[in-house]
Amino acid sequence: MDEAKLRVRDLRKSFGSKVVLDGIDLDVAEHQLVCLIGSSGSGKSTLLRCVDLLEPIDSGSIWIDDEEITAPYVDPNAVRRRIGIVFQSYNLFPHMNVLDNVTLGPRRAHGIDRESAERRARELLERFGLADKVLVYPDQLSGGQQQRVAIVRALAAEPELLLLDEITAALDPELIAEVLDVIRDLKGQGLTMLLATHEMGFARDIADVVCFLDQGRILEQGPPSEIFSHPSEPRTRQFLERIIDAGRL
Amino acid sequence: MNSESPVSHGPPRLTGERGAGGIGHRWKELKVQDGARGALIAFFSTVVVFGVVTWVILSSSTWPAVRRQFFSVRHLREVWPAVWGGFALDVKMFIVAEVLILAFALLVAVIRSLRGPAFFPLRMLTIVYIDILRGIPLILLILILGFGVPALTLPGVPNDPVFWGVTALVISYSAYTSEVYRAGIESVHESQRSAARALGLTQWQALRFAILPQAVRNVVPALLNGLVSLQKDVALVSILGVREAVREAQIYNARTFNYTGLIAAAILFLIISVPAARFTDWYTARERRLRGGH
Numbered sequence: 001m002d003e004a005k006l007r008v009r010d011l012r013k014s015f016g017s018k019v020v021l022d023g024i025d026l027d028v029a030e031h032q033l034v035c036l037i038g039s040s041g042s043g044k045s046t047l048l049r050c051v052d053l054l055e056p057i058d059s060g061s062i063w064i065d066d067e068e069i070t071a072p073y074v075d076p077n078a079v080r081r082r083i084g085i086v087f088q089s090y091n092l093f094p095h096m097n098v099l100d101n102v103t104l105g106p107r108r109a110h111g112i113d114r115e116s117a118e119r120r121a122r123e124l125l126e127r128f129g130l131a132d133k134v135l136v137y138p139d140q141l142s143g144g145q146q147q148r149v150a151i152v153r154a155l156a157a158e159p160e161l162l163l164l165d166e167i168t169a170a171l172d173p174e175l176i177a178e179v180l181d182v183i184r185d186l187k188g189q190g191l192t193m194l195l196a197t198h199e200m201g202f203a204r205d206i207a208d209v210v211c212f213l214d215q216g217r218i219l220e221q222g223p224p225s226e227i228f229s230h231p232s233e234p235r236t237r238q239f240l241e242r243i244i245d246a247g248r249l
Numbered sequence: 250m251n252s253e254s255p256v257s258h259g260p261p262r263l264t265g266e267r268g269a270g271g272i273g274h275r276w277k278e279l280k281v282q283d284g285a286r287g288a289l290i291a292f293f294s295t296v297v298v299f300g301v302v303t304w305v306i307l308s309s310s311t312w313p314a315v316r317r318q319f320f321s322v323r324h325l326r327e328v329w330p331a332v333w334g335g336f337a338l339d340v341k342m343f344i345v346a347e348v349l350i351l352a353f354a355l356l357v358a359v360i361r362s363l364r365g366p367a368f369f370p371l372r373m374l375t376i377v378y379i380d381i382l383r384g385i386p387l388i389l390l391i392l393i394l395g396f397g398v399p400a401l402t403l404p405g406v407p408n409d410p411v412f413w414g415v416t417a418l419v420i421s422y423s424a425y426t427s428e429v430y431r432a433g434i435e436s437v438h439e440s441q442r443s444a445a446r447a448l449g450l451t452q453w454q455a456l457r458f459a460i461l462p463q464a465v466r467n468v469v470p471a472l473l474n475g476l477v478s479l480q481k482d483v484a485l486v487s488i489l490g491v492r493e494a495v496r497e498a499q500i501y502n503a504r505t506f507n508y509t510g511l512i513a514a515a516i517l518f519l520i521i522s523v524p525a526a527r528f529t530d531w532y533t534a535r536e537r538r539l540r541g542g543h
């Protein structure tokens with residue numbers, strides 16, 4: 001097979017009788033940034049959670065490199081150790097300071113000794129402008145700082161693939177720019193990323209591929225120039241027009 | 250005193266049905282004046298109420314008899330060493346039982362909250378244990394274990410009533426306490442578990458590092474309440490003939506028909522449980538204030 005880092009094939013997922021993912025096919029090539037766009041409830045978060053094996057799937061398969069991670073004998077913890085995910089609502093651990101939040105994964109899941117884990121965590125925190133927040137608790141951080149800590153936490157164990165779920169949704173415009181710069185940086189370093197977003201401007205600027213998700217299906221995908229300028233599907237056009245009306249593109 | 254508290258914690262009717270701002274403002278003024286005057290009023294009414302009660306008791310015709318029966322200095326001197334020694338045993342049993350309860354109940358709660366079909370039998374077992382043990386009166390359990398098990402005269406099984414009394418306390422209280430822990434575990438949002446699992450932690454590690462520390466913190470007041478209640482229930486093992494404070498007082502009472510020993514025992518229990526109850530309230534209020542802070 002080719003060099004796709006992540007491959008999703010005919011993925012289906014329902015909650016009760018509600019079909020949320022209705023046959024998703026998706027490829028994310030190595031070093032690429034793929035953006036998932038689509039209206040609220042279209043299944044973006046569910047897709048990301050399924051890829052991180054946080055949600056059991058009904059059928060289909062997910063592959064990382066050439067290994068099927070949805071195969072029954074695969075250890076989901078081992079898979080999650082290779083993937084980083086940043087949640088929309090940060091989900092930092094409120095009872096731990098920033099350093100402990102960041103080193104928990106490396107130390108406990110990867111067995112890295114405390115000293116090395118902390119050294120690497122401090123480096124990362126410094127790179128993301130959080131050097132003076134190392135010993136601070138999450139509730140004393142601004143939204144943007146919390147979000148950056150969440151990104152650092154996901155990066156601390158050097159994942160091969162980073163999943164980002166609407167990481168700017170809860171931020172005001174200044175902080176959005178701050179966090180998006182971080183993503184741009186990571187792309188520059190060649191990290192493979194799958195990102196759900198409502199920031200169309202950002203998706204257009206930086207994505208290699210944009211996927212339009214609608215009612216659990218990928219209706220359209222391609223380079224942003226194509227999707228944003230010449231959408232072939234009427235529903236994509238509709239969605240983009242609504243976004244433009246709302247002044248978000 | 251936080252000047253906002255009368256507004257936010259006052260009866261909802263005040264702020265809800267009428268104009269919120271005006272009423273809140275007047276409340277504040279009242280509160281400031283109340284500061285000094287309120288303390289005076291509280292002081293005098295306390296003096297008056299307690300004075301009247303004391304006067305009524307002391308002047309009643311039965312008081313001399315009551316004093317002889319319950320508050321006799323002579324009997325107190327005589328019974329004190331035995332009651333005090335017995336109370337030391339109560340405290341020892343309490344400490345051992347409490348430590349075991351906190352640990353065992355946590356284990357039960359953790360097993361009960363494990364996910365996945367593989368753990369189904371273990372989960373069932375904990376549910377059966379909790380339901381049964383919560384349904385049996387503690388005193389019955391103490392009798393069954395304390396008299397029943399030694400009566401079997403099984404080889405290698407201890408027949409020390411202290412051992413069986415503490416065991417009964419532990420397995421009964423653990424059933425309640427594990428439900429307290431479980432409430433704490435369930436009070437931690439599901440997304441915290443997701444966040445921990447996403448780091449590659451196992452189910453057990455997620456509990457240990459992400460869920461349990463938050464869960465336990467959420468239920469410290471409830472655990473403290475259980476502690477206060479256990480401290481008193483330790484006296485129940487006296488029915489097995491264990492010579493703790495209550496038993497010693499009873500023995501003295503049977504010999505002399507005087508109740509001073511029982512009062513002495515009661516006061517000893519109060520000396521521990523009242524501060525513990527006050528501490529629980531203080532801690533709960535402080536936690537609420539700190540949480541409300543952010």
Ligand SMILES: Nc1ncnc2c1ncn2[C@@H]1O[C@H](COP(=O)(O)OP(=O)(O)OP(=O)(O)O)[C@@H](O)[C@H]1O
Binds near residue numbers: 038
């Ligand atoms: N745990 C769940 N139980 C039941 N239904 C769920 C659950 N999680 C998601 N859903 C449903 O699945 C659908 C897709 O949800 P999802 O969160 O994936 O959408 P989304 O595209 O991320 O939306 P948004 O842009 O608002 O974040 C929604 O209709 C939602 O109600």
Ligand SMILES: [Mg+2]
Binds near residue numbers: 044045088
């Ligand atoms: Mg979402």
